[in-house]
Amino acid sequence: MATPTLTASLDKATYAPGAKMTLTVSYADADNDTGSITVVVTDAAGNKSDPVTVPYSVADPVTLSVTDDSGHTFTKVSDAGGVAVYTATA
């Protein structure tokens, strides 16, 4: 079981009171569910094609939590599956 990879960055190092803070979180998890789909086509006479196999990988869900030791509340505004964006008011 692999540990998720995670990075977080703010758009600035310092903010004026009341300013919008944007937090970008990039995450991934190597523990994906993998499998394959095999397709065989059969015609009316019973002739079968060679099998074609397509592998797939389904990313495991990752749960994110964000806390701030100064009491600011970060709200998720988007999550594109791998990159999540949060904002808060300084």
Place this chain on the structure above:
Amino acid sequence: MATVTVKATDKGGASAIAKVSYAVTGTPPPGGALMGMNFQHTATGQTQESMAHAARIYVPAGLTNISTLSEFNRAYALGVRVFVVSWKDTGTSTIGQMLDSFPADCTVYGVAHHEPEDDMTGAQFAALQAQHMPVVRAHGGIPASILMQWTLDPASKRTPSDWILPAGLIDVQGFDFYPKTLAYQAAGVTRMRTFLAQAGVSRWLVGEYGVVKSDPTLGVSLINDFKAKTTDAELELYWSAQVGSTTPDYHFSSQTAAAWFA
């Protein structure tokens, strides 16, 4: 310095943590609001402007580029990055362009027809806000409404609930207040809090506050009392001006400015 901690947990329970730190500069005293003042009706500026952490600016009709407004340029040059901008007679497309023209490091509260008096009804006010506030939000501003405390005073004969906007239309409620006594101030603050509760809005600001210049001793007392009563406001803006010769002179004195920005 504050720290944000992000934790990612997969379905198997494995987790990773990332931390990122930041600072909020110009932070007011603990528990206090961000203090500012008007940057208008002061053709050449006032010495107190250099003490301000926030600025109130009136945007004339048709203005689409904030950098053409001397009041903005004066405040920005002094390091102000938090603005309360208000307008009366301008269109929604103009508002969007004006808000887009602010530098990226600015926080802007947008106010349409601040301090409505007897020039429109509550229903007309709400209809205007329904047009303008979504534009403010769409262009990165903070939708806000500012009423006079007088509107909440029974002596005004107005009905405060007429001025409550539909839920979600604004993020911040503001009030203007010119108290003359400590007793009236206490009652006024209570009325504001009652209105906030009825409107269901928790974030609030003071768009204008003023005490008469002629009695700085009373003025300092009022300011200190007001600040103590309103520490949960996001920001408070003093109105240092006299508009017309028949209205009181609310310009800062050296004593009241020192108290306001202390």
